[in-house]
Amino acid sequence: MTASVAARPRKPGRTLQKREERDFWIAISPWFIGLLLFTGGPVIASLVFSFTDWTGLNLSGFIGLENYRVLLVEDLVFWETVYNTFYYTFGSVLLGTLGALFVALLLNQNLPGTYFLRLIYYLPSIASGVAISILWIWLFNPNVGLINFLLVKFLPIDSGPAWLSSQTWSKPALILKSTWGIGANMIIILAGLQGVPQSLYEAARIDGANVYDEFRHVTIPMLSPVLFFVIVISTINAFQILTDILVMTQGGPGTSTYMLVYYIYQNAFQYLKMGYASALAWILFTIILALTLLQLWGSRRWVYYEGET
Amino acid sequence: MASTTLSRRRFLAFSGVAAGAVALAACAPPTAPGADAGGMAAESVTVSTALTWEAAFQTTQQEFDANFMEENPDIVLEPVYNTWSDHNQVVPTWAAANTLPDIIYVHGSRAFPWAFEGITVSMQSHIDADPDFNIAGVWEEALRLYRFEGEQHGIPYDHGPIILGYNKDIFDAAGMDYPAEDWTIEDLVETSIALTNTEGDVPIWGWRGDMPNFGNGTNRNMLNTYGANLYNDEETAIELDTEEARVAVQIWVDLIHKHGAAPTPAESEAFEQNAWIAGQCGMSLFASWSTPTQYSFANYAWDVAPWPAGPAGQSCGSFGSGFSITKNSGNPSASWRFLGSYLSTEGMEFMWGSSGRGSPARAEAYQSWLDSEPASDSAHYFLHALENYAVTGRPYQTLAAPQLLDITGRYQTLLRSGEIDVDTAITSIVEEANVVFAEAAERMA
Numbered sequence: 001m002t003a004s005v006a007a008r009p010r011k012p013g014r015t016l017q018k019r020e021e022r023d024f025w026i027a028i029s030p031w032f033i034g035l036l037l038f039t040g041g042p043v044i045a046s047l048v049f050s051f052t053d054w055t056g057l058n059l060s061g062f063i064g065l066e067n068y069r070v071l072l073v074e075d076l077v078f079w080e081t082v083y084n085t086f087y088y089t090f091g092s093v094l095l096g097t098l099g100a101l102f103v104a105l106l107l108n109q110n111l112p113g114t115y116f117l118r119l120i121y122y123l124p125s126i127a128s129g130v131a132i133s134i135l136w137i138w139l140f141n142p143n144v145g146l147i148n149f150l151l152v153k154f155l156p157i158d159s160g161p162a163w164l165s166s167q168t169w170s171k172p173a174l175i176l177k178s179t180w181g182i183g184a185n186m187i188i189i190l191a192g193l194q195g196v197p198q199s200l201y202e203a204a205r206i207d208g209a210n211v212y213d214e215f216r217h218v219t220i221p222m223l224s225p226v227l228f229f230v231i232v233i234s235t236i237n238a239f240q241i242l243t244d245i246l247v248m249t250q251g252g253p254g255t256s257t258y259m260l261v262y263y264i265y266q267n268a269f270q271y272l273k274m275g276y277a278s279a280l281a282w283i284l285f286t287i288i289l290a291l292t293l294l295q296l297w298g299s300r301r302w303v304y305y306e307g308e309t
Numbered sequence: 310m311a312s313t314t315l316s317r318r319r320f321l322a323f324s325g326v327a328a329g330a331v332a333l334a335a336c337a338p339p340t341a342p343g344a345d346a347g348g349m350a351a352e353s354v355t356v357s358t359a360l361t362w363e364a365a366f367q368t369t370q371q372e373f374d375a376n377f378m379e380e381n382p383d384i385v386l387e388p389v390y391n392t393w394s395d396h397n398q399v400v401p402t403w404a405a406a407n408t409l410p411d412i413i414y415v416h417g418s419r420a421f422p423w424a425f426e427g428i429t430v431s432m433q434s435h436i437d438a439d440p441d442f443n444i445a446g447v448w449e450e451a452l453r454l455y456r457f458e459g460e461q462h463g464i465p466y467d468h469g470p471i472i473l474g475y476n477k478d479i480f481d482a483a484g485m486d487y488p489a490e491d492w493t494i495e496d497l498v499e500t501s502i503a504l505t506n507t508e509g510d511v512p513i514w515g516w517r518g519d520m521p522n523f524g525n526g527t528n529r530n531m532l533n534t535y536g537a538n539l540y541n542d543e544e545t546a547i548e549l550d551t552e553e554a555r556v557a558v559q560i561w562v563d564l565i566h567k568h569g570a571a572p573t574p575a576e577s578e579a580f581e582q583n584a585w586i587a588g589q590c591g592m593s594l595f596a597s598w599s600t601p602t603q604y605s606f607a608n609y610a611w612d613v614a615p616w617p618a619g620p621a622g623q624s625c626g627s628f629g630s631g632f633s634i635t636k637n638s639g640n641p642s643a644s645w646r647f648l649g650s651y652l653s654t655e656g657m658e659f660m661w662g663s664s665g666r667g668s669p670a671r672a673e674a675y676q677s678w679l680d681s682e683p684a685s686d687s688a689h690y691f692l693h694a695l696e697n698y699a700v701t702g703r704p705y706q707t708l709a710a711p712q713l714l715d716i717t718g719r720y721q722t723l724l725r726s727g728e729i730d731v732d733t734a735i736t737s738i739v740e741e742a743n744v745v746f747a748e749a750a751e752r753m754a
Contacts, residue, residue, distance in 0.1 A: 053752070057404050057426045074744070142575040162575040165726055251715075253574075253722045254729075269398045270711045272422060 050278035056268065067279035078280070081258045082287075084171060088259060089238040091175035096234055097227065100185035105219075107186070108193045118190070125183035133247035136177045140164050147176075164249055167256040174244055174257060185230045192226030193219070221304040228303045232295055239288050260284045354640045355385045356647050357410035358632075359400070361393040369664050377650055384643050404428045409635035411644040415463050416630050417454040418714070421706050424457035425753070429633035433460035435645035442649045450701045451629050451670040464652045466660070467667035468629030469597025470691055470699035471526050473497070473617065477610035479504055479513060479591040488592070488614035494534060497592065497617050498560060501570040504591035517585040517593035518571035520561045520721050526702040527594055529626035532557045533700075534619025539717075544707040545750060547742045549735050557619075558724070558731045566727045574726045582606060596628075597668035597691045604665065604683035612685045615693060625694055626702035629670060672696075709742075709749035716741045 050067055053060050071078050107118050124132065139146050140163035148160030161169040200218045209217065220227075242261040249257040251266075260280065268277035362370055367390060374386045389410060391399050397419060403409045404426070415423060423429050436444050444452070444461075451468035455461055473488055480487055483504050488497070501515030521531040521539075528539045535557035538548040548554075565571045572584050580586070585593040586602070588609040595603075595613050603611065616625040632652065634644045650656050657669035662677030668691055669678055679688050704710040720734040729737075 055426055056401050057428065076741070137578075141578050143579045162726070165574040165578060167723070167726075167728055252719060253726055254719050266715065269401065270715070272401060272426065272708075272711075 046278040046281055049275050050282050052275045053273075054275040054278075055272045056274040057272070063275070067276050068283075071276070071279055071283065077255055077258060077263065080255045081260050081263045084256065084258055085239060085241075085260045087171050088174055088178075088241060089235055091172070092178035092238045092241075093231060093234045095175055095179055096182050096185060097230055099179050100182040100189050100230065101223075101227070103182065103186045104189035104193055107190060118187075121186055122183035124180050129243040130247055132180055133177075133244050136173075136180070136244075137164065137248055140173050140177075165253060167253050170249055170253060170256045174241070174248070177244060177248070178238070178241075185234065188230055189223065189226055192223045196222040222306070224303040225305055228295070228299050232292060235291060235295070236288055239284065239291075260287075353383050353385050354643045355387055356412065356640055356643050357387045357389065358647075359389050359391060359396070359403075359410045359413040361391055361396050361414050363392075366664075366666060369660060369666070373651070373656070373660055377647065381646065381650075384647065386647065400428060401426075404636070407637055409637035411634060411638040411640055412632055412648065413635055414630065415455070415633045417465070417628050417701075417705060418710060420455045420463055420631070420633075421457065421710065422708055423633070424455075424462040425708060427636055429457075429462045430636050430638070430641070431457070431460040431462055432464065432634055432645065432648075435634075435641070435649075436461055436464075439645070439649055442653065446654065446671045446673050447652075448670055448672065448695060450627055450695070450699060451631075453701055454629065454705050455631050455633070463631040463633035464648060465629045465631035465670040466652055466657060467598065467631075468627060468670040468695070469668040470625050470627040470694035471530055471594050471596045471616070472625055472690055472694050473592060473614045474585070474595025474599075474603070474611060475592045475614060476585075476588060476590065477612060478588065479609075481610075483591075487612070488617070490615050492614070492617040494560065494617045494619045498564060498568075498570075501564055501592060502568045505568070505570040507569065511589065512572075512576075513589055513591070514569075514571050514584060515591040516564050516571040517583065517590040518565055518573070518577065518725060519594040520725055521558055522718070522721055526596070526626040526628055529624045529700050529702060530594060530616050531561060533624040534617075534621055535560075536619075536621035540703045544704045544709075545746060547739050547746065550739050553621075554735060555731055558735070562724055562727075562731055565725060574722070597688075598629075600668075600683050600685070600688070601666060612687045613690050614687065615690050616698075623698045625699050627695065627699035628702050631670070707746070707749050708752050709745045712745045712749075713742055716745065 051062050051064060053063050053067075103121055107114050107121065138144075140148075142148055142160060142162045142165065145160075145163070147163070151157060151160040161173075163169050163173040196219060200222065201214055204214050204218050240261050241259050242265065245251060245257055245259055245262040246265075251258040251262055261284070264277045264280045264284065267273045267280060360367075360370060367388075370388060374388065378384060378386060387410075391414075396414060397416070400409070400413055400419075400423070409428065413429070415429065420429075436442060444464075447465060448468050451465035452461065454468075455463035455465060473492075475488055477487065485500065485503065488500070497516075504513065504515035506513045519527060519531075521528050532539060532554060535553050537551055537554035537557045539554075540546070541548055565573060571590070577584055580589075582602075584590045586606050588607065616623065632648055634641050634648070638644050651660070652670075654671050654673045657671050657674035658677040661667040662669050662674045663681055665678065665681035665683035667678070669675055672692075672695075675692050678684055679692070704713055707713070717738055720729070720738050723729045724731065724734050
């Protein structure tokens, strides 16, 4: 056997490539099997469950599209959660992206201490979600919270909003809280800013461009792929808000902060309606997919890729 | 000769087969806990328990377990501790995977759905066959929670009523008499207004701001005393849409928003726990299970009194927790032997009575709790309530219960914050709850 292997003619170059290819597949296989088993399996299973009245424990049978019909036609809370989730997503993505861009522009200056400030702005992004949520509950405290203290001090008002206790202010409060995590996006945008060739700014200045013109016609176009990436990822993340709701509001007051993932959690684990929760999850997936495709389509109008004509 | 290279297609095939094999292995039926011990099985069996005690109370459990195992050398106890808040999510997950321990803690609100879903099994045959276990010594109101299709699926260990708590220091400072046995709700309202003084550096409110929670407890106290009902006895319909209910709910809303005699939700947020524990409220609804927390955190003199009567008489809610044997128990007989001891009069006295942890579900074990350090001077009023006017709070026998509690809880929050009026809240609750009731009836059918 050994002799026959030894006698087999080798194909130098090609053998190394094949061996590397085999090693690659072996190296990737633990993750890939995990993906198939722990992500692919549940994804397919949840699609099947969405057509059943499975409680998580017992299954009476397939009920066709009944879960989807009830969700879309009868469930008033579902439509409130959809509205709340869109409201939150729009607000948090807008504020988060603009905030991250603003901070990144500031920290892109060659000034003393910018390295330290970059670290400071990034630090909140790696802090524990629950701990930060509890911290924000105190910041939003209507009577002794820092936010209302500052509002009353610097604005001509006697008292600040009730924030998390108010149907009107609870969603804006969550949007404000979401800015805590702009550090991650700030780092990405900062990397994008540092990749913009200085020659473009020099050329613009020679043509008489002022600071605004440079920003509008050089920075934004060159940064647009990065901004697009940040917006897409932030949108997907915002649609999946859960920790803040569980810790800060439990969906209240009323249904003012019921979000889609929270409603999925409630149906699956509190009401033992796993089939219904699966249908909700697939609707959430469809919404996110549709929005992402819409963003991809829209990106043709404003995202500039260097090298493309 | 077979090729030594691995094509993308072959890799995908191998991965699929491997994932499928792992999935099949994971789906294999679990080995019964008592059957895997081989030679050891003849000598001892393991009984696993899922409990929710915090670290400080686990030492009491360990002491009880050690004593039990000494007296029953053929049983080895293996406790697992969940946090109270996680437990209700963990148990269904265990059930779905068929990995439930032999015995689980079951809050009263989960007794019905978990029995319905088959997580817990009937313990009736064990109870009937065990003459040493005095089931009649357990409060009937407590047993009702754990009864499913006429059979006990669990035995309560703790069952307590919700009566009136008061801050003696605030009453003393105002020169007012403590709540009396013959108090009416009118007296409670008048005294709450009289005690309130929010002008000083430390605002004092007469009432904590409790409302009918439309859930498993305070409806009896706040609605039934005015002749109103939240649910019918069968728990198939909501009965909140009545004049009596509107009058009753309005009283508690007015205490917050008309008289300013209770903190608003925004004002309540200023406290780490709540304004009552912080010593800034004269009175509060007070359940027996709140006693350990009150004892640990309240830095003032306090006591309890009977819940005041309303125009329709005296009534209060009661609720509790218990233990059940699960569908996956490999040792139901050994599990019952443990529970029989754990939930006997002596067991309850040791675990929850003399430790002050909670008001035992047995009348005979109650005195040990009344004598414990955390129980207040007038804690006997809890016993008085259980014997005279406490009724287990609904809903507890419908699959809709968790959803109903969410619906009613939402509107209660809005009433407390003053963002809706009583009429709107009642109309909305009725509208939403009836849909949920109908759906639950369909599921149960």
